[in-house]
Amino acid sequence: MDQPAGAGRELPKTFDSKAAEERWFQLWIDRGYFKADPNREGPVFSVVIPPPNVTGQLHLGHALNVSLQDIIVRTRRMQGFNTLWLPGTDHAGIATQNAVEKMLAKDGKDRHQMGREPFVDRVWQWREEYGGRILHQLRRLGASCDWSRERFTLDPGLSRAVTKVFVDLYNKKLIYRAKRLINWCPRCETALSDLEVDHKDQKGSLWYIRYPFADGSGSITVATTRPETMLGDTAVAVNPDDARYKSMVGKTLKLPLTNREIKIVADAAVDSSFGTGAVKITPGHDFNDFELGRRHGLEQISILDNQARMNANSGMYQGLTREQARKKIVADLESQELLEKIEPHAHAVGVCSRCDTIVEPMLSEQWFMAMKEMAKRAADAVREGKTTFHPKFWENTYFNWMDNIHDWCVSRQLWWGHRIPAYRCARCDELVVAIERPSQCAKCGGSDIIQDDDVLDTWFSSGLWPFSTMGWPDNTAELQKYYPTSLLLTGFDIIFFWVARMMMFGLEFTGKVPFKDVYITPLVRDQYGKKMTKSKGNVVDPLDLMEQYGADAVRFTLAQLAAQGRDVILSHDRFAASRAFANKIWNAARFVMMNLEGASQPLALPSRGELTLADRWILNRLACTIADVAAEIDQYHFNTAAMAVYHFAWHEFCDWYVELSKEPLRSSNSSAARTRWVLVECLDKLLRLLHPFMPFLTEEIWQFLRPYLSEEGLSGHLAVASFPTDLEYGLSPEDNLAMIHCVETTETINSLRSLLGLGPGQRTTAVLKPKVAGANLLETVSNTEFAEWRSYSTTRATLDNFELLEPTAVMPPRLLPWVLKWGELGVKAPDSFDFSKAISAIEKRMNETAAILTAHRKRESDPGFQQKADEETKQATRDKMVQLEADISRMNAQLLVLKRAT
RNA sequence: GGGCGGUUAGCUCAGUGGUAGAGCAUCGGCCUUACAAGCCGGGGGUCGCAGGUUCGAAACCUGCACCGCCCACCA
Numbered sequence: 001m002d003q004p005a006g007a008g009r010e011l012p013k014t015f016d017s018k019a020a021e022e023r024w025f026q027l028w029i030d031r032g033y034f035k036a037d038p039n040r041e042g043p044v045f046s047v048v049i050p051p052p053n054v055t056g057q058l059h060l061g062h063a064l065n066v067s068l069q070d071i072i073v074r075t076r077r078m079q080g081f082n083t084l085w086l087p088g089t090d091h092a093g094i095a096t097q098n099a100v101e102k103m104l105a106k107d108g109k110d111r112h113q114m115g116r117e118p119f120v121d122r123v124w125q126w127r128e129e130y131g132g133r134i135l136h137q138l139r140r141l142g143a144s145c146d147w148s149r150e151r152f153t154l155d156p157g158l159s160r161a162v163t164k165v166f167v168d169l170y171n172k173k174l175i176y177r178a179k180r181l182i183n184w185c186p187r188c189e190t191a192l193s194d195l196e197v198d199h200k201d202q203k204g205s206l207w208y209i210r211y212p213f214a215d216g217s218g219s220i221t222v223a224t225t226r227p228e229t230m231l232g233d234t235a236v237a238v239n240p241d242d243a244r245y246k247s248m249v250g251k252t253l254k255l256p257l258t259n260r261e262i263k264i265v266a267d268a269a270v271d272s273s274f275g276t277g278a279v280k281i282t283p284g285h286d287f288n289d290f291e292l293g294r295r296h297g298l299e300q301i302s303i304l305d306n307q308a309r310m311n312a313n314s315g316m317y318q319g320l321t322r323e324q325a326r327k328k329i330v331a332d333l334e335s336q337e338l339l340e341k342i343e344p345h346a347h348a349v350g351v352c353s354r355c356d357t358i359v360e361p362m363l364s365e366q367w368f369m370a371m372k373e374m375a376k377r378a379a380d381a382v383r384e385g386k387t388t389f390h391p392k393f394w395e396n397t398y399f400n401w402m403d404n405i406h407d408w409c410v411s412r413q414l415w416w417g418h419r420i421p422a423y424r425c426a427r428c429d430e431l432v433v434a435i436e437r438p439s440q441c442a443k444c445g446g447s448d449i450i451q452d453d454d455v456l457d458t459w460f461s462s463g464l465w466p467f468s469t470m471g472w473p474d475n476t477a478e479l480q481k482y483y484p485t486s487l488l489l490t491g492f493d494i495i496f497f498w499v500a501r502m503m504m505f506g507l508e509f510t511g512k513v514p515f516k517d518v519y520i521t522p523l524v525r526d527q528y529g530k531k532m533t534k535s536k537g538n539v540v541d542p543l544d545l546m547e548q549y550g551a552d553a554v555r556f557t558l559a560q561l562a563a564q565g566r567d568v569i570l571s572h573d574r575f576a577a578s579r580a581f582a583n584k585i586w587n588a589a590r591f592v593m594m595n596l597e598g599a600s601q602p603l604a605l606p607s608r609g610e611l612t613l614a615d616r617w618i619l620n621r622l623a624c625t626i627a628d629v630a631a632e633i634d635q636y637h638f639n640t641a642a643m644a645v646y647h648f649a650w651h652e653f654c655d656w657y658v659e660l661s662k663e664p665l666r667s668s669n670s671s672a673a674r675t676r677w678v679l680v681e682c683l684d685k686l687l688r689l690l691h692p693f694m695p696f697l698t699e700e701i702w703q704f705l706r707p708y709l710s711e712e713g714l715s716g717h718l719a720v721a722s723f724p725t726d727l728e729y730g731l732s733p734e735d736n737l738a739m740i741h742c743v744e745t746t747e748t749i750n751s752l753r754s755l756l757g758l759g760p761g762q763r764t765t766a767v768l769k770p771k772v773a774g775a776n777l778l779e780t781v782s783n784t785e786f787a788e789w790r791s792y793s794t795t796r797a798t799l800d801n802f803e804l805l806e807p808t809a810v811m812p813p814r815l816l817p818w819v820l821k822w823g824e825l826g827v828k829a830p831d832s833f834d835f836s837k838a839i840s841a842i843e844k845r846m847n848e849t850a851a852i853l854t855a856h857r858k859r860e861s862d863p864g865f866q867q868k869a870d871e872e873t874k875q876a877t878r879d880k881m882v883q884l885e886a887d888i889s890r891m892n893a894q895l896l897v898l899k900r901a902t
Numbered sequence: 903g904g905g906c907g908g909u910u911a912g913c914u915c916a917g918u919g920g921u922a923g924a925g926c927a928u929c930g931g932c933c934u935u936a937c938a939a940g941c942c943g944g945g946g947g948u949c950g951c952a953g954g955u956u957c958g959a960a961a962c963c964u965g966c967a968c969c970g971c972c973c974a975c976c977a
Contacts, residue, residue, distance in 0.1 A: 011936090199974090206977085224977060237977095271976055279977045288975040347976085361975095396906065397972070404973080492972085523971085560925085561915080571914065573926045580939040591936035639916075643924075658936075747943090841944095855921060864957025865920090873920065880920090 011593050011704055015586040017550030020696040024719075025142060033720050034077075034144045036084035038481035045076035046084040046482035048466050049138075049145060050490045050498070051153065053092035054127050055099045058137035060524040060558075060570070061491060063542035066143050067555040068521060068562055068638055069489045074144055074692035075633050078723035084482045085144060086469050088151035089131060093458040094188055094196075094354045097416040100126050116415050123416050137543065141551055142695045144719070151469040153461040154418070161468035162418045162461045163435055165509060170422075170433040174370045175410070177422075177431075181283075181290040182409050184362035185352040186308035190413040191366050193457060194406060195496055197350040197359050206275060206345035207330065210338045211236060214252040214261050220245070221340050223275025225347050226285075227333070228326040230255065231314040232303040233262055235281040237292060240266035242277050256338050257329060258315060265296045284363050302363050322360075367411035367420060367454065371504070375405040378503035387503065387513045390636050394492060394520045401496050410457045417455030424450050463501035466514035473509075488515040491523065519636045522562060524570065545575055552694035553578035559642040559693055581646060582697050585690070588654050589701040592679045595665050599676055602710040606674040612664070615678045617739040618657040619729040621648060622682055626724045629689050645689050653682055656743065680708050685724045695719065839895060846891045853884040 028034060036046075047069055052062055069085065077083040100123045101111055111119040135150065151158060169175040183192040207227045210219040222236055233255055238245035249266045269292055270279055283293030283300040293300060303314040310317045310325045317325045333339040350359045379402040381387055382395055389395045411420060423432045427446035432438050440447045461468070466485050470478040484506070490499065499518060506514030545554045556578040561570075596603075611619070625648040632641035661679055664671040684705060691698040695718075702718040711722075859865050860877055869877075 222977080226977085269975090274976060281977090286975075286977075288977070291975075348974095393906065400905065400973070496973095571926080574914075576939075577925060580937095583939045584937065587937035587940085589936080594936070643916080647924085654937085655941090852921070859920075859958070862957050866957085868957060869920080877920070 011586070011590040011701070013590075015550075015582065015697060015700065017552065017582075017696065020700045021140065021142070021546075021551050024696050024699045024717075025139060028144070028717070028719050029147065031717070033717070034085070034146050035148055036086075036146045036478075036482070037082070038084075038477040040082045042080060042082045044084075044481060044486070045073070045081040046086075046485045047073060047487050047489065048086045048469055048485055049088060049143075050488075050494070051088045051090040051151075051462065051465060052134045052138075053095050054089045054131040054134070054152070055092055055096050056089075056134040058134060058542050060540055060542050061521075062134070062138065063141060063545075063554065064521055064524055064558045064562065065489060065491065066138050066141050067558045068519070069487075070141070070143050070555070070695075071559055071638060071641075071692040072487065072489075072633060072636070074695065074719070075630075075723060077144070077719075078688065078691065078721060080722065082481070084146060084149075084478075086149050086151065086482075087135060087138070087143070087145035087147060088465075088469060089135065089153070090458060090462055091127075091152065091154045091417065093412060093414050093417040093455065094190070095458075096123060096127070097414050098188070098354060100416075111415065120415055140543070140546060141555065144695075149469075153458070153465070157471065158461060158464070158468045159418055161464050161472055162456065163421045164473050165464060165505065166421055166456070166460075167433055167435055168509070169369065174374070175367060175433075176370070177365060177367055179363065179365040180368070180409075181285075181287055181361050182364050182366055183350060183359045184306070184308075184364065185355065185357055185359050186304075186306065187355050187357040188352060188414070189306050191362075191364060191409050191411060192352060192359060193409050193459075196353045198353045199348040200351055201346055202349045204345050204347055204349075206343045207333075208276065208340035208342070209256070209280075209333055210340055211253045211256060211262075211280070212338075214254045219338075220248060220253065220264065220278050221276045222278045222280040224280055225345060226326075227329050228310075228317075228322060229282045229285045229303070230280055230329065231258060231310070231317065231325075232282045232284045232301040233280045234283055234293065234298040234301060235262050235296065236264050236278055237267045237270050237281050237296075238264060238278050239270040239272045240268060242270075242272045244272075245278060256336065257332055265298075267292050267295065285361050287361055290361070300363055304360055304362065308360050322358075366409050367422075369408040369410050371405045371407055374504040374508055375402040375500075377507050378402060378500060381503065381507060381513050387515060388517050390517060390519045394495065394518070397492070398495055398500060402500060408457075410460050411452075411454040412457055413453070414455050417458060418461055420452040420454050420456060422452040424452070426450055459497050459501055462498055463505040464509075466502055466506060467510055483510065483514070484512045485515045487517045487519060489519045489521065492520045493523070495520070517636070540570060549575045549579040550582060550696070552582050552697045555695075556581065556642060556693050559638040560646075562638045581650065582694060584650055584654060585686075585694075585697060586701065588649070588658060589683060589704070591658055592683050593704055595661075595672075595679065596676060596708055599673070599708060601707040603677045603680055603708050604673065605710065606677050610670070610674045611678070612671075612674075613735060613739060614657060614660040615674065616729065616735045618653065618678065618682055619727070620735060621652045622685055623727040623729060625652075626685065626689060627726045630723070630726070633692075642693055645686070645693065649686055649690070653686065657682065680705065684709055685727070687718060688721060688724050691718050691721075842891050842895055846888060846895070849884055849887050849891070853881060853888065856881045856884065 049069065050065060056062070073083060073085045097111075100119075103126070104110060104114070104122070114122070131152070135147075138145075139147070166175060183194065183197045184190070185192055204225050206223050206225055208221050208223050209227065209230065210221050212219040220236060224230070236253060238249065240246075240249070245264070245266075248264050251264050252261050253264060254260075255262050264278075265281070269288070270277070281289045281292055281298060283290045283298050284302045285304070290300070292298075301313055303311060304322070305311045308322050310320045310322075312318055314320075314325070317328060320328060330339065351357060352359050379399055382389070382398060389398065421433060421435065423434065423437055424430070425432075425441035425444060425446045426448035428441060428444040430441050430443040432442065432449075437451060438449055441449065464472070466488075467479060467483055470476060470483055472479055472483075488499065488502075502514045506512060542554060549557075553575055557574045560578070561574065625644055628644045629641045632638075632644060658679070661675045664675040666672070684702070687698040687702045687705070691702075699718045702721070706716075856877055860874075860881065866874070
């Protein structure tokens, strides 16, 4: 049995967030609260974390992603779900290899001189040192993952899944080897998928080059943005309908700077209006030209090597870089008077998304995965509602990509990653794709079997993440219990890279969608709305934020900002506001704890009949808030859920109930006891509601409150306490109306006080005798309740000359004669009071109210409205009119009295 | 070239048919024994523009403007 940490102690003056973060997280882990048990019964909620790169450092995107996941995971755990949140990291092929290469470069080493094995060993070593960093940073945010299940995409188990998938797909003929034009990064020296190429606009030039006819009868001019590729040209194409060139189709050209002859071909793909209408065709280095070349049976010539230097096919230019070759070729053309002109021209160039180097379309033999069929099934699964995106409009993006998908180049010429399970006999070149390395060649019996050098695209293994992490291909208990997962929460930037691939792999290999819901988080931007990037130097470090504001405030802020379908724009003000909120909760808890001195543990439950108006009202508001928050979280509306808790905690519980509780806490034992119970009830439920958002603060406070609770009071922690359910306190709507009346009345008094410039002063007794008030002022409120309410307003107001002002402010019109009579008894305002400000303010507001009333009357008398509006709307309009009329009457009364007083 | 999202208070954003809301900022007044990271009060918006639908539009439709993003092989 745990001894509650806070039993019988007062809360410290301030909340020490750092101490609480360390203390509670460690305790939660030690107790195994986050461990998932596949053998437990009950409803299941499972999530796999989007595995951050092992190279990663926590950034705000992670912080947002993890905070939101933790909010829903903690909620579900408290709601009694069998919850799994599985953490892990991605080996991130290119990114990691680059990071380690960069590090080695500082010591003047490079991987080529090291050799493959030592280099890969070095990366593993690096991973041992730094790979856990990002996950530790996630822990600091409070991520309640089952940390005992941490996975890494290069783990033996996950690698086994990768191999099996590759082999199976090969056997299904969905993975194949082909020589095609692919994107090649000359710096990383690997093939890239289409998705790994970014397009950047670049100011370039359009060079107009004359290609002379072989027969010497003149020339045709082509326009190009890449003159150096002319060495690989195998044709010039024109549009078949282009009158300028119709007669030239089929003629032979002499390719300048070379000895080759090429033909003029006609193809409808050529746009006559661009450039000269004649385009040089380089099937070996341009995707368009590649396709066109295929149609016309053109030769494909590679003129570049793997580092994008000119190769042997480029004759005298061999050995030059792309850039040098361009310069020299342009100069040479010019000297031969073959350069007609140069025009400035903006166009997009493809760059490697990892290193920003301009990629080169290269002819290369690679492994490809056929996507069409798998993509169709994956798209249909979403169309059929098996998986739903939140917000829904992301489905369009998903469909758009799936419906226009190209085969996926999955091989990479890297060293860090899953090596492709393809083996070749050194003797007869026979290719085998298999789980295990064959001991000898099945064809020729040769024993020299060489594994393919290439590794797989990182996203290949990530795509298996939801089930490979659960032990697939074995049919484990985890897989049976937790797959498919309930939710995937991730950023839109990896919908194609990752979400789509998981959908395809999941359906292909498990027959099920890998997740029921996909929540797409907004993109975190800086205060100027710019994307945060290291190069801009505008990165806000979440670790700094946690240091400054506490992890709870960071989490709460991110939840509040996570409006659906929008970018998140950060500002320090928001974090400060959340910290203020945490402070507010802390102090409200201090107030409650201070007033629990000497109270029984647990508190005795008061009877229904004892509850006052204020008690019933706040309990009712609590019940509504609980229902709201649960519903909003169910819909992944994290921001509205956060706001609902915030509003209840601050503006209902603290602003009103805590204030109203002060009087009864001071009075008789029974009313103090009753009030204590309500305070504790509200605080307890509030902490539970807030715990998923602010786990550390709430756990800290709850440990103090625990002894006074009747349930779960003597053991356990908030992290595994029950989430509040829709509470029924047996309340009536009249209670709410009466309370609203009290609130509005008090606000009116305060407003008048402020307008009149009333400062603090001695406390005054209320003018209205409780008897009078109870009978006439607020019919639904009992005498004692009114006394409490009244004492609240006077306590806070501490008015001078309250005698005159209070009744004018609160008095309903039917009591006006009595007030006036009472006024005639000799109470009057001091001469120094300036009533004109109050009068004009009330008049102004009255006019506005009257205008609204007029509008409502007009609507009400509108035949169209009567005919077409539904009954509910009509009733609402009538109610509103009654309320507006009452407001106007009240203001009239106030005015009358104020004017009389002057 | 296609597609998606946005345009509401000084700022950041909620608000999917009944004459505008929050937080922050701002202004005025308060150290009132939970909280000055606080309390009370105030000011501030013809909801991007123009049409249309409707008894009624910030919201629905059409067009336009501007901002942002994604996809795409115009050399």
